[in-house]
Amino acid sequence: MVKFIGEYGGKIDDKGRVIFPSAFKSLLPSDGDMRFVVKKDIFEDCLEMYTYSEWERQSEELKSKLNFLNREHSAFWRQYMRDRAVVEPDSRLGRISIPKRLLESIGAEKEVVFSGSDHKIEIWSKEKFTSSGISEEKYIALAGMLAEL
Numbered sequence: 001m002v003k004f005i006g007e008y009g010g011k012i013d014d015k016g017r018v019i020f021p022s023a024f025k026s027l028l029p030s031d032g033d034m035r036f037v038v039k040k041d042i043f044e045d046c047l048e049m050y051t052y053s054e055w056e057r058q059s060e061e062l063k064s065k066l067n068f069l070n071r072e073h074s075a076f077w078r079q080y081m082r083d084r085a086v087v088e089p090d091s092r093l094g095r096i097s098i099p100k101r102l103l104e105s106i107g108a109e110k111e112v113v114f115s116g117s118d119h120k121i122e123i124w125s126k127e128k129f130t131s132s133g134i135s136e137e138k139y140i141a142l143a144g145m146l147a148e149l
Helices: 052-063 071-081 100-105 126-131 136-147
Strands: 004-011 017-019 036-040 047-051 084-087 095-097 111-118 120-125
Touching: 004 017, 036 052, 036 100, 047 052, 047 100, 111 126, 120 126
Parallel strands: none
Antiparallel strands: 004 111, 017 095, 036 047, 036 084, 047 120, 111 120
């Protein structure tokens, strides 16, 4: 599994394309699958970007917990699969085309931040990324809480 670490900025062009960070691209096998799945995060105003293989793994794991004869499970799955896009960096410049509806859902108009988060990449509007962190005190309290587990 690929591990993404670091933050990288990017400018959105008129067609909704942004250059995929070369530091992330270099982590992918040059002869492998370069597709990603992009979706809106459930809890935050950012997009989540998974390698296609990671997306398949997570989707299969989730699907195995569902009973599709249960109406609520079927409704959940339908919603889960909405507003997803498969993107792939172009071979020339490494640009990716993110659908406008997804960029609008996070308030990204001109600039984004790609933030590596281990198994996924988060894509934030630059303004929201700057204000998305938690306070140092809360971070320390959460670290202490986790240490007790």
